[in-house]
Amino acid sequence: MTLDAALKDYVHKNQETFLKDIARLSAQPSVSATHDGVEECALLVKKMIEEIGGTAKILRLDGAAPLVYGEVLRPGSDRTVLFYNHYDVQPVEPLELWKSPPFKPEIRDGRMYGRGVSDDKGQLVSRLKLIESYIKVDGTPPCNVKFCFEGEEEVGSPHLDKYVAKNEGLFKSDVVVWEYGNVDAKGRPVVGLGVKGMIYLELVVKTLNRDAHSMNAAALPNPVWRLVRLLSLIKDEKGHIKIPGWYDHIIGLSSDEIKVLREEPFDAEGLLATYAAKEFIGGMSAEEAKLALVAGPTANIAGIWAGYMGPGSKTVLPAEVHCKMDFRLVPGQVPDELFDSFTGYLASNGFSDVKIEKMTMEPAARTSYTSPWAQATVHAAREIFGVKPVIELSSAGTGPLYVFSRRYGADAVDIGFAPHDDAIHAPNENIRVDYLEKGMLWIGEAIEEYLAGARPKG
Amino acid sequence: MTLDAALKDYVHKNQETFLKDIARLSAQPSVSATHDGVEECALLVKKMIEEIGGTAKILRLDGAAPLVYGEVLRPGSDRTVLFYNHYDVQPVEPLELWKSPPFKPEIRDGRMYGRGVSDDKGQLVSRLKLIESYIKVDGTPPCNVKFCFEGEEEVGSPHLDKYVAKNEGLFKSDVVVWEYGNVDAKGRPVVGLGVKGMIYLELVVKTLNRDAHSMNAAALPNPVWRLVRLLSLIKDEKGHIKIPGWYDHIIGLSSDEIKVLREEPFDAEGLLATYAAKEFIGGMSAEEAKLALVAGPTANIAGIWAGYMGPGSKTVLPAEVHCKMDFRLVPGQVPDELFDSFTGYLASNGFSDVKIEKMTMEPAARTSYTSPWAQATVHAAREIFGVKPVIELSSAGTGPLYVFSRRYGADAVDIGFAPHDDAIHAPNENIRVDYLEKGMLWIGEAIEEYLAGARPKG
Numbered sequence: 001m002t003l004d005a006a007l008k009d010y011v012h013k014n015q016e017t018f019l020k021d022i023a024r025l026s027a028q029p030s031v032s033a034t035h036d037g038v039e040e041c042a043l044l045v046k047k048m049i050e051e052i053g054g055t056a057k058i059l060r061l062d063g064a065a066p067l068v069y070g071e072v073l074r075p076g077s078d079r080t081v082l083f084y085n086h087y088d089v090q091p092v093e094p095l096e097l098w099k100s101p102p103f104k105p106e107i108r109d110g111r112m113y114g115r116g117v118s119d120d121k122g123q124l125v126s127r128l129k130l131i132e133s134y135i136k137v138d139g140t141p142p143c144n145v146k147f148c149f150e151g152e153e154e155v156g157s158p159h160l161d162k163y164v165a166k167n168e169g170l171f172k173s174d175v176v177v178w179e180y181g182n183v184d185a186k187g188r189p190v191v192g193l194g195v196k197g198m199i200y201l202e203l204v205v206k207t208l209n210r211d212a213h214s215m216n217a218a219a220l221p222n223p224v225w226r227l228v229r230l231l232s233l234i235k236d237e238k239g240h241i242k243i244p245g246w247y248d249h250i251i252g253l254s255s256d257e258i259k260v261l262r263e264e265p266f267d268a269e270g271l272l273a274t275y276a277a278k279e280f281i282g283g284m285s286a287e288e289a290k291l292a293l294v295a296g297p298t299a300n301i302a303g304i305w306a307g308y309m310g311p312g313s314k315t316v317l318p319a320e321v322h323c324k325m326d327f328r329l330v331p332g333q334v335p336d337e338l339f340d341s342f343t344g345y346l347a348s349n350g351f352s353d354v355k356i357e358k359m360t361m362e363p364a365a366r367t368s369y370t371s372p373w374a375q376a377t378v379h380a381a382r383e384i385f386g387v388k389p390v391i392e393l394s395s396a397g398t399g400p401l402y403v404f405s406r407r408y409g410a411d412a413v414d415i416g417f418a419p420h421d422d423a424i425h426a427p428n429e430n431i432r433v434d435y436l437e438k439g440m441l442w443i444g445e446a447i448e449e450y451l452a453g454a455r456p457k458g
Numbered sequence: 459m460t461l462d463a464a465l466k467d468y469v470h471k472n473q474e475t476f477l478k479d480i481a482r483l484s485a486q487p488s489v490s491a492t493h494d495g496v497e498e499c500a501l502l503v504k505k506m507i508e509e510i511g512g513t514a515k516i517l518r519l520d521g522a523a524p525l526v527y528g529e530v531l532r533p534g535s536d537r538t539v540l541f542y543n544h545y546d547v548q549p550v551e552p553l554e555l556w557k558s559p560p561f562k563p564e565i566r567d568g569r570m571y572g573r574g575v576s577d578d579k580g581q582l583v584s585r586l587k588l589i590e591s592y593i594k595v596d597g598t599p600p601c602n603v604k605f606c607f608e609g610e611e612e613v614g615s616p617h618l619d620k621y622v623a624k625n626e627g628l629f630k631s632d633v634v635v636w637e638y639g640n641v642d643a644k645g646r647p648v649v650g651l652g653v654k655g656m657i658y659l660e661l662v663v664k665t666l667n668r669d670a671h672s673m674n675a676a677a678l679p680n681p682v683w684r685l686v687r688l689l690s691l692i693k694d695e696k697g698h699i700k701i702p703g704w705y706d707h708i709i710g711l712s713s714d715e716i717k718v719l720r721e722e723p724f725d726a727e728g729l730l731a732t733y734a735a736k737e738f739i740g741g742m743s744a745e746e747a748k749l750a751l752v753a754g755p756t757a758n759i760a761g762i763w764a765g766y767m768g769p770g771s772k773t774v775l776p777a778e779v780h781c782k783m784d785f786r787l788v789p790g791q792v793p794d795e796l797f798d799s800f801t802g803y804l805a806s807n808g809f810s811d812v813k814i815e816k817m818t819m820e821p822a823a824r825t826s827y828t829s830p831w832a833q834a835t836v837h838a839a840r841e842i843f844g845v846k847p848v849i850e851l852s853s854a855g856t857g858p859l860y861v862f863s864r865r866y867g868a869d870a871v872d873i874g875f876a877p878h879d880d881a882i883h884a885p886n887e888n889i890r891v892d893y894l895e896k897g898m899l900w901i902g903e904a905i906e907e908y909l910a911g912a913r914p915k916g
Binding site for chain 1: 491613614654656658660665666667668669670671672673674675676677678679680682683686687689690693695729730733734735736737738739742747750751754756757758759760761762763764765766767768769770771772773774775776777779780782784786817818853854855856883
């Protein structure tokens with residue numbers, strides 16, 4: 001253990017205050033999909049950085065949500081850790097399934113419920129409060145600290161790379177503490193080393209200029225039938241994506257990584273039971289599902305709508321149909337190349353009239369398991385939680401990890417305190433209040449172990 | 459011309475009074491979708507039958523809107539004509555598009571505007587007032603008259619067949635004057651001889667018990683992909699329905715009917731232009747489209763919805779998807795048999811878990827063009843309007859014509875006075891006031907020609 005007792009004591013004694021700060025930030029709506037409250041939330045985040053003793057500024061780009069940048073320097077330090085988090089949240093619908101209002105965080109039975117308490121405002125506040133604790137106890141953080149708090153993660157971080165490019169050098173760091181991180185069902189901390197990339201699209205098929213009485217279905221084309229044919233070109237029953245070249249440049253797992261993957265737990269039965277699913281796609285085995293979640297690309301239909309969606313019957317021939325799709329990508333897949341292949345494939349099958357709106361284009365990124373920063377976080381997890389951590393070579397989810405790794409070579413690791421059943425992106429999102437303290441100490445311990453192992457620069 | 463001069467004179471002189479009665483009935487809301495005013499309207503309709511000298515009663519069934527039955531007998535007559543109409547109307551939304559309040563009928567520039575003035579209260583009143591005219595002039599109608607005025611046509615007549623079955627014999631007649639009937643853009647009366655049937659279903663495919671983060675799409679099954687595969691089994695690109703036996707028992711058009719169809723006008727360009735459609739399904743020709751509208755079965759997707767349908771992107775793996783479908787049927791197709799074939803087909807393709815809710819099951823019905831009643835209406839149209847009428851062998855739409863034809867062999871014909879641009883089911887529904895007189899005389903002339911041609915029974 002590298003952390004000193006005074007720091008641990010301070011973190012322990014102030015848990016209630018820290019939780020109030022999580023509730024305070026989570027009470028401010030900031031739904032990036034609808035822009036609701038985003039501006040107000042950015043101002044609050046800036047204020048909270050200043051409250052812990054940091055300097056902060058709001059960066060802006062045309063058409064983008066504001067990005068809040070903050071820093072706290074340690075005199076004489078030649079090492080910098082960057083905390084990447086996001087202050088925006090997912091939409092709250094369906095509202096009727098929430099047991100308490102999503103923007104009025106409330107603690108019940110050891111958990112705090114509210115939109116964003118886990119993803120990602122709780123994590124964001126845990127970082128701020130860790131640095132505040134260092135300042136209160138030692139007068140300074142253990143090294144230079146930078147905060148990069150963006151407001152568009154939940155809509156695919158469309159401007160993060162541009163913000164970083166425009167402010168050359170501002171976000172440079174040695175290592176990055178990524179935005180999320182969780183503790184599994186058995187209480188083991190999870191070290192996240194990568195994320196998948198994503199292409200998010202909205203397809204619109206339109207065959208008429210307005211809805212028609214469905215008696216006209218004998219002669220007039222229905223856009224939904226057309227979309228059904230289009231979608232049937234994308235994926236086969238086993239889940240294999242049929243778009244040409246989709247798998248051509250994938251960088252698979254190394255033999256070391258495959259070894260780690262084999263050793264890591266995967267609760268296949270638990271995953272199926274959580275959603276009452278009968279089986280994995282196409283009857284795949286638990287081992288296949290585990291590999292697919294870590295290293296497999298996906299083609300998902302996230303939304304579809306057309307025509308009459310109310311109770312009872314209405315005989316309508318819809319004029320158009322909308323379909324939202326997300327494709328998760330793995331290292332080696334280049335979003336622009338895949339998008340071009342997709343549109344070319346549609347055109348060659350007679351679908352060049354279909355409108356395709358590009359909403360997200362992000363490559364995947366993966367930090368090496370053997371890097372010093374990954375090893376420091378793994379060791380710190382053992383120290384703080386007293387158990388062997390779970391190594392997640394890559395999340396099945398997506399994030400803009402590539403922005404910092406590609407430009408500055410800064411390794412990023414996902415560490416945090418979210419419970420495995422935190423229901424992010426869903427009603428009744430929550431955190432366990434008893435995990436916050438360990439989550440904060442884990443980050444502190446990881447940074448100190450990294451700093452202790454790192455030789456001076458130059 | 460068979461009508462006597464005194465009757466024609468009476469009908470002519472009382473047009474203003476008749477229009478007032480249309481306005482009076484249309485001023486009473488009776489929206490079956492919301493039940494608004496339905497009960498009050500049934501009472502008013504009963505009163506209006508009594509006012510012309512008929513007897514009337516209100517029939518009731520659990521959960522059904524009241525059905526108003528009326529009759530006026532002609533002493534010694536062995537022939538009966540039944541008038542089928544409905545006193546319920548479509549909802550009025552969007553209200554802001556009406557130029558005058560939908561339930562305050564008003565005459566402007568030769569048209570009366572209001573919800574129901576054409577569909578179907580104007581038609582209903584035109585029948586009542588024709589019979590009133592006969593009673594005033596001759597003391598009796600030309601034969602026995604029955605009125606069947608239901609209150610649920612706009613929601614698919616779910617109880618009409620049950621009403622008729624429960625009151626065995628009450629609705630027996632030789633011929634039926636159907637509820638609607640119009641005059642086309644060139645002033646030609648349209649004789650409607652049939653309607654298609656319909657199966658209306660809602661399909662629900664569910665693979666999870668709640669929505670999941672779409673990162674799980676690598677392993678967990680998406681119900682929309684499953685629905686896409688299901689739907690791709692139903693129809694091919696040319697519009698051919700692939701469900702086994704779907705076409706097996708269809709009674710095609712006779713050679714006489716095909717001849718009539720060839721002669722009838724069909725504004726293919728106009729239909730495409732109305733909806734800005736590029737072409738008919740699968741590039742079919744105008745002749746093929748005309749035939750399909752009159753005599754082709756359909757499989758239409760009237761609604762589909764799943765997952766996230768808002769602006770921007772949300773990465774969700776939906777738990778379930780809903781799909782509303784209407785299948786239009788033609789004579790010979792038996793709804794129950796087709797439904798069984800459909801569910802069997804789905805089961806044999808591995809879709810027995812899909813939930814299917816049956817919402818409408820109505821067979822088609824078509825009156826033979828060469829039947830005495832059809833011929834009488836065609837000839838009467840020439841007499842009254844002075845032009846060759848348009849023959850519509852079947853509407854592309856659906857209605858409960860089968861209820862009377864199947865049980866009593868009563869041929870039904872759609873004749874009336876609606877202008878082609880009457881905007882039924884839409885804002886600013888209207889009738890042309892100058893069409894009312896001819897519409898009434900057409901019905902009288904048709905009945906008298908039919909009676910003159912019909913030999914005494916027994």
